Amino acid sequence: MKVIRIDKNDWAEGIEKIRKTYSLIGPVKEKFYHIFANLGSGQMPDMEFTNSRISPKYIIYPQSEIILKCSMNAEEEDYKIYREPEDKEYKEKAVLGIRPCDADSLPVVMRNFDTDEYKDPYWLRAFETTTLVGLACDAPCPSCFCTSAGSGPYNHKNLDVMLIDNKDHYLAEIITEKGEKLAEAAGWQDKAEGIADEIAKRKSDAESKIESNVHTDNLAKQPLLDLYEATSIWEKAAFACINCGTCTYVCPTCWCFDIQDEVYGREGFRIRNWDSCMYPLFTLHASAHNPRGTKLARLRQRFMHKLKYYVDKYENGIQCTGCGRCVRLCPVNIDIRRICNMMNSYDPETCTCEATVS
Amino acid sequence: MKSYTDNIKEISKRLLKEDKVDMVIGYRTGSVPLMHQPFFAQNQEEVDEFVWDSNCGLNLANYITDRTERIGILATGCNSRNIAVHIVEGKIKREQLYIIGIPCKGMVDRHKLSAMADGDITSVEDENNGSITITGQNFSKTVDKAEVLQENCSVCVHRNPVIYDELAAEEVTEQKRDDVDPYARVKEIEALSPEEKWAHFDDLLSDCIRCYACRNACPLCYCPLCFVDESNPQWVGKSIDHTDVRTFHFLRAYHCAGRCTDCGACVRSCPVGINVRDFTKKLEKDCLELFDWEAGLNTEQRPPLDTYRPDDPEEFIK
Amino acid sequence: MENPYIPYPVRIDEIKTETEDKSLKTFKFVFLNPEDEEKFSYRAGQFAELSIPGIGEIPIGIASSPTEKGFVKFTIFKTGKVTSYLHSMKEGDIMGIRGPLGNWYPWETLEGKNVVIIGGGFAFTTLRSSIIYMLDPENRQKFKDIHVIYGARSPGMLLYKDELESWAARDDLNMHITVDSCDDPEWTHHTGFVPTVTEQEGPAGTEDTYAIVCGPPIMIKFTQPVLDKLGYSEDRIIMSLENRMKCGIGMCGRCNIGKEFVCKDGPVFTLQQLNQTPKEY
Numbered sequence: 001m002k003v004i005r006i007d008k009n010d011w012a013e014g015i016e017k018i019r020k021t022y023s024l025i026g027p028v029k030e031k032f033y034h035i036f037a038n039l040g041s042g043q044m045p046d047m048e049f050t051n052s053r054i055s056p057k058y059i060i061y062p063q064s065e066i067i068l069k070c071s072m073n074a075e076e077e078d079y080k081i082y083r084e085p086e087d088k089e090y091k092e093k094a095v096l097g098i099r100p101c102d103a104d105s106l107p108v109v110m111r112n113f114d115t116d117e118y119k120d121p122y123w124l125r126a127f128e129t130t131t132l133v134g135l136a137c138d139a140p141c142p143s144c145f146c147t148s149a150g151s152g153p154y155n156h157k158n159l160d161v162m163l164i165d166n167k168d169h170y171l172a173e174i175i176t177e178k179g180e181k182l183a184e185a186a187g188w189q190d191k192a193e194g195i196a197d198e199i200a201k202r203k204s205d206a207e208s209k210i211e212s213n214v215h216t217d218n219l220a221k222q223p224l225l226d227l228y229e230a231t232s233i234w235e236k237a238a239f240a241c242i243n244c245g246t247c248t249y250v251c252p253t254c255w256c257f258d259i260q261d262e263v264y265g266r267e268g269f270r271i272r273n274w275d276s277c278m279y280p281l282f283t284l285h286a287s288a289h290n291p292r293g294t295k296l297a298r299l300r301q302r303f304m305h306k307l308k309y310y311v312d313k314y315e316n317g318i319q320c321t322g323c324g325r326c327v328r329l330c331p332v333n334i335d336i337r338r339i340c341n342m343m344n345s346y347d348p349e350t351c352t353c354e355a356t357v358s
Numbered sequence: 359m360k361s362y363t364d365n366i367k368e369i370s371k372r373l374l375k376e377d378k379v380d381m382v383i384g385y386r387t388g389s390v391p392l393m394h395q396p397f398f399a400q401n402q403e404e405v406d407e408f409v410w411d412s413n414c415g416l417n418l419a420n421y422i423t424d425r426t427e428r429i430g431i432l433a434t435g436c437n438s439r440n441i442a443v444h445i446v447e448g449k450i451k452r453e454q455l456y457i458i459g460i461p462c463k464g465m466v467d468r469h470k471l472s473a474m475a476d477g478d479i480t481s482v483e484d485e486n487n488g489s490i491t492i493t494g495q496n497f498s499k500t501v502d503k504a505e506v507l508q509e510n511c512s513v514c515v516h517r518n519p520v521i522y523d524e525l526a527a528e529e530v531t532e533q534k535r536d537d538v539d540p541y542a543r544v545k546e547i548e549a550l551s552p553e554e555k556w557a558h559f560d561d562l563l564s565d566c567i568r569c570y571a572c573r574n575a576c577p578l579c580y581c582p583l584c585f586v587d588e589s590n591p592q593w594v595g596k597s598i599d600h601t602d603v604r605t606f607h608f609l610r611a612y613h614c615a616g617r618c619t620d621c622g623a624c625v626r627s628c629p630v631g632i633n634v635r636d637f638t639k640k641l642e643k644d645c646l647e648l649f650d651w652e653a654g655l656n657t658e659q660r661p662p663l664d665t666y667r668p669d670d671p672e673e674f675i676k
Numbered sequence: 677m678e679n680p681y682i683p684y685p686v687r688i689d690e691i692k693t694e695t696e697d698k699s700l701k702t703f704k705f706v707f708l709n710p711e712d713e714e715k716f717s718y719r720a721g722q723f724a725e726l727s728i729p730g731i732g733e734i735p736i737g738i739a740s741s742p743t744e745k746g747f748v749k750f751t752i753f754k755t756g757k758v759t760s761y762l763h764s765m766k767e768g769d770i771m772g773i774r775g776p777l778g779n780w781y782p783w784e785t786l787e788g789k790n791v792v793i794i795g796g797g798f799a800f801t802t803l804r805s806s807i808i809y810m811l812d813p814e815n816r817q818k819f820k821d822i823h824v825i826y827g828a829r830s831p832g833m834l835l836y837k838d839e840l841e842s843w844a845a846r847d848d849l850n851m852h853i854t855v856d857s858c859d860d861p862e863w864t865h866h867t868g869f870v871p872t873v874t875e876q877e878g879p880a881g882t883e884d885t886y887a888i889v890c891g892p893p894i895m896i897k898f899t900q901p902v903l904d905k906l907g908y909s910e911d912r913i914i915m916s917l918e919n920r921m922k923c924g925i926g927m928c929g930r931c932n933i934g935k936e937f938v939c940k941d942g943p944v945f946t947l948q949q950l951n952q953t954p955k956e957y
Contacts, residue, residue: 030565031565031631032469032473032631033631035565050478053629053630054567054629054630063567063597063598064597064598064599067681068681068682070729070730072729072730079770080685080729080730080770080771080772081685081708081729081770081772082682082683082727082729082772083682084679084682112926112927112929113927115926115927117925117926117940118680118925118926118927119677119678119680120680120927121677121679124677125677139477141478142390142478142480143390143478224934224935224952224953224954225952225953225954228934228954236397236398239396239397239398239421240395240396240397242420242571242574242575242627243574244569244570244571244573244574244575244627245567245568245569245570245571246569246571246627246629248569249567249569249629250629255927255929256928256929256930257922257923257927257928257929258596258922258928259681259732259733259922259923259928260595260596260597260732261728261729261730261731261732261733262595262597262730263730268729268730270681270729271596271597273596273597273598275928275929275930276569277929277930279570279587280587281587282920282930283919283920283930283931283956284920285918285919285920286755286756286759286920287755289893291919291933291955291956291957292956297956301932301956304934304954305929305932308935309932309934309935310935312935313935327389327390328390329629330393331393331416331571331575331626331627331629332393332395332396332416332627333388333389333390333393333394333395334395335389335390337389338389589756589757590756590757590760592757
């Protein structure tokens with residue numbers, strides 16, 4: 001793999017160059033914490049950050065997105081005939097500083113939006129036009145567990161470029177063609193030789209800082225209905241749960257959505273909004289029957305989906321990359337690490353499990 | 359002197375042993391610092407998980423709505439007031455409850471502490487002598503607890519429970535409204551011009567992701583179907599359109615007027631740091647000034663906005 | 677890339693009120709673009725999203741049969757926001773249809789077999805589609821005995837009354853119509869609940885006999901033990917589920933029962949499959 005050296009003195013100049021072909025998105029400190037935001041003219045990404053408070057999934061999958069549009073004016077040709085909005089642009093964009101855990105969430109979500117039978121054009125077009133310039137993670141949060149979730153602080157497999165902060169310069173691994181194209185556009189060409197060992201050491205140092213150990217090896221083997229009926233796992237957590245949507249909205253791998261129609265003036269819009277399995281409304285039938293009518297059923301759905309249904313359906317690990325956001329932000333401390341370890345260690349014979357976090 | 363935690367455990371064990379209650383609602387130690395978890399104990403071993411310190415900031419009254427068991431529940435000043443509101447509003451019966459009163463010294467603000475730390479906090483020590491020590495990978499810092507209290511706690515004038523069956527500690531000295539001025543921030547906002555106010559609230563809500571953590575953490579928000587979830591008719595759109603976001607927050611705040619005890623659960627639970635109290639505290643102030651009313655100080659009187667008196671001085675009511 | 681969210685524009689060609697309480701209406705739609713009808717090629721048992729611009733979408737089983745050409749039909753119970761609006765619409769109005777969606781009754785498996793159709797209330801729509809499909813002259817010889825057991829609260833609540841009578845008059849179909857109660861002395865069909873009539877009239881479960889069951893939860897609950905008694909094995913009891921849906925294409929995440937999506941992996945499941953999933957429907 002090609003590795004180049006980007007002197008931090010040349011960083012800003014390169015960013016200016018790529019601005020001509022890409023719209024740029026990067027970490028910005030807003031009020032109390034970092035978010036990923038569009039970088040205005042001259043604005044630089046703030047690379048001195050741990051990770052954004054909310055996952056950057058909205059770059060590809062906005063919280064609210066108009067998917068169809070029509071006229072509500074009977075005089076017009078497309079009166080009540082929904083079409084894709086013509087003004088929808090998919091300009092090439094580059095995300096600077098995305099962490100490996102968040103980049104690793106994209107193939108997870110893609111399994112939902114890109115299937116043999118149906119393709120979600122909005123997600124896929126946005127994804128295809130995005131170049132990911134990741135930033136390796138040297139100081140993971142205490143609540144991170146990426147290494148147990150198929151990701152890692154130096155995991156570059158879903159990035160186009162991975163930057164490694166090396167004091168006065170970045171080492172940049174050029175991983176894909178998209179990455180190559182971006183590096184060229186930025187004029188970053190200075191090859192770094194003989195640094196493979198250095199990078200390997202940095203990687204293992206970073207990995208050793210991940211404190212949480214989450215066990216997933218047994219999940220696929222656990223009988224689905226046994227886990228589903230394991231009251232000892234669900235009851236106490238469900239008591240504390242307030243059924244807000246925080247965990248699902250801050251999560252990079254939660255993909256569920258709602259579709260709503262709205263009318264403004266003489267235009268009709270079909271809008272896709274993030275939705276949450278924590279809300280009773282998510283599954284409420286018009287008859288008032290609710291197949292997940294209890295707090296317990298909804299909490300269980302979230303964890304069963306991430307840690308069992310997904311595991312069984314795709315045979316590709318868990319639907320989680322260990323970013324730790326839900327752990328940090330759940331107002332009532334429902335900790336996926338603990339639930340995962342309980343599910344993994346559950347013994348259907350005795351109905352017991354181990355509740356450990358690390 | 360025994361700690362709050364020890365006393366709470368002792369009382370809880372006794373209540374369960376004497377079969378006075380079916381469960382006791384308290385907190386257990388969280389898996390991350392500054393975040394204890396609401397927890398119910400039904401036996402002696404579970405009681406041993408109980409903890410009490412300045413990280414117990416959610417409102418436990420949220421957990422008793424429409425329950426049918428006999429419940430022991432820990433209650434600080436604000437929590438006890440919300441229990442009183444619940445009793446008045448018919449969400450629980452007084453006879454079902456054994457209230458373990460907790461004279462409260464205030465909860466720490468996890469956002470403030472995180473901002474003070476040089477890195478991620480891995481542990482928090484509540485010294486019980488008015489100081490808090492936070493520790494991380496390469497740092498350790500001791501701060502004056504008064505400086506890092508949640509804002510609602512620092513201006514609280516009802517730290518002792520207003521209703522209880524037993525206290526877990528001696529009463530604490532109450533702060534006086536003249537000394538702490540609970541409405542200082544409200545007054546600042548009131549002094550703004552209409553344009554500045556608009557800008558303030560616009561900015562306040564700009565990060566809202568409509569996760570409804572504020573609503574769901576609030577013991578007052580027990581409506582079986584919240585107005586934002588109603589579909590026929592649909593009052594509010596569901597996207598993050600600014601008008602819809604504002605409508606949610608404005609209406610929710612008004613629905614809590616005269617019932618809110620300023621427990622701060624909304625602010626504490628918000629993942630994006632919105633100071634929801636900028637709405638609720640103003641309405642609390644109005645209720646005090648217009649009706650001489652503070653929510654949840656007794657279990658008999660209905661809040662001013664859901665009742666009326668024939669001798670009301672206002673003309674319109676007649 | 678085909679956009680799975682864009683509905684085909686259709687015109688409401690005919691609206692027929694089905695039941696005495698006017699809560700059920702059958703809508704006949706004609707595609708505005710004839711080529712869309714080609715694309716909307718479906719099998720009996722599938723559903724579609726009916727789309728009313730500015731109001732929303734609603735998943736409804738297709739009541740017409742693939743053997744009926746030039747239109748599609750849906751019978752709609754007035755219950756929520758979208759269906760209430762739909763009930764107020766007029767012939768000639770423009771709206772949309774997205775689909776066909778989901779799987780269908782296992783027609784390949786059912787060939788050469790006895791088929792028992794058991795339906796209740798307004799969940800009879802895809803069963804109508806199935807009956808019309810099986811009775812089509814091209815198809816009838818593909819199936820052995822066909823039994824239909826269909827019940828509603830009262831005679832006035834039965835769907836497709838004219839067709840029911842014409843089916844009852846045929847000799848290549850065993851029709852058992854029932855109502856919960858009836859004081860009309862002219863009533864010539866059964867009185868009693870669907871499970872009871874099934875027990876009396878249903879053929880025994882054999883290797884070669886399949887039951888398709890579609891109805892309200894209470895009917896399903898009491899029909900299951902009857903079928904069990906008649907000797908039907910779990911893999912020969914076929915059911916069609918309903919859950920709240922939005923996308924209809926297995927992406928929005930709400931209609932799952934375990935790892936299966938009712939909208940995409942269903943709505944048709946065998947009882948054997950359902951017994952291996954959480955009962956979240």
